Amino acid sequence: DVKVTQSSRYLVKRTGEKVFLECVQDMDHENMFWYRQDPGLGLRLIYFSYDVKMKEKGDIPEGYSVSREKKERFSLILESASTNQTSMYLCASRVGAGKLMNTEAFFGQGTRLTVV
Amino acid sequence: EDQVTQSPEALRLQEGESSSLNCSYTVSGLRGLFWYRQDPGKGPEFLFTLYSAGEEKEKERLKATLTKKESFLHITAPKPEDSATYLCAGGYQKVTFGIGTKLQVIP
Numbered sequence: 001d002v003k004v005t006q007s008s009r010y011l012v013k014r015t016g017e018k019v020f021l022e023c024v025q026d027m028d029h030e031n032m033f034w035y036r037q038d039p040g041l042g043l044r045l046i047y048f049s050y051d052v053k054m055k056e057k058g059d060i061p062e063g064y065s066v067s068r069e070k071k072e073r074f075s076l077i078l079e080s081a082s083t084n085q086t087s088m089y090l091c092a093s094r095v096g097a098g099k100l101m102n103t104e105a106f107f108g109q110g111t112r113l114t115v116v
Numbered sequence: 117e118d119q120v121t122q123s124p125e126a127l128r129l130q131e132g133e134s135s136s137l138n139c140s141y142t143v144s145g146l147r148g149l150f151w152y153r154q155d156p157g158k159g160p161e162f163l164f165t166l167y168s169a170g171e172e173k174e175k176e177r178l179k180a181t182l183t184k185k186e187s188f189l190h191i192t193a194p195k196p197e198d199s200a201t202y203l204c205a206g207g208y209q210k211v212t213f214g215i216g217t218k219l220q221v222i223p
Contacts, residue, residue, distance in 0.1 A: 041215070042213045043205075043213040059210075090159050101207040104148075104150055104162040106162060107152075107159030110157070
């Protein structure tokens, strides 16, 4: 079974802190994604990576950055956490290479981040 | 801009009462239409991929179908354990998700 593991289930951080969310997948997938999920807004893409050291902005990249130094690991960084970044963060990886979204994604269990 | 719209937002069924969830989409160059199940506090779990109009896929009490503008998730004789939020998604180079249908099956 594909496994996508996020480092924390719950996090509480203070406004202005730098926050790191880590994600590891064990199936040698090329593509990895970070989403946030908010009630009434659904899943929104923050960043994605289709290869090591490659990254592309999604729909809502402001206030975030990412790092992919190894194929299996994709990190999301909140440079200076703000209360409007309180959300559920979901990491995913996808079978297949390239940018065409023709295969399903496998999600981690999510990180519930609260910024106070 | 790609759009994926799901209806209804919430659905309450009695155990054994069959129904359908709708996903309408406007996605240029759709490469796949995906259905996921999401339990509270967890990440989405993949159910089906549909690639072309007329295609159908089944898994236990669930059957997904696809037309050129819509996809349906049919639930036959649901059980309480089918209670979850069902998400539809599709895309070309970026996947757009619907907000989901929250299904509650009452014993």
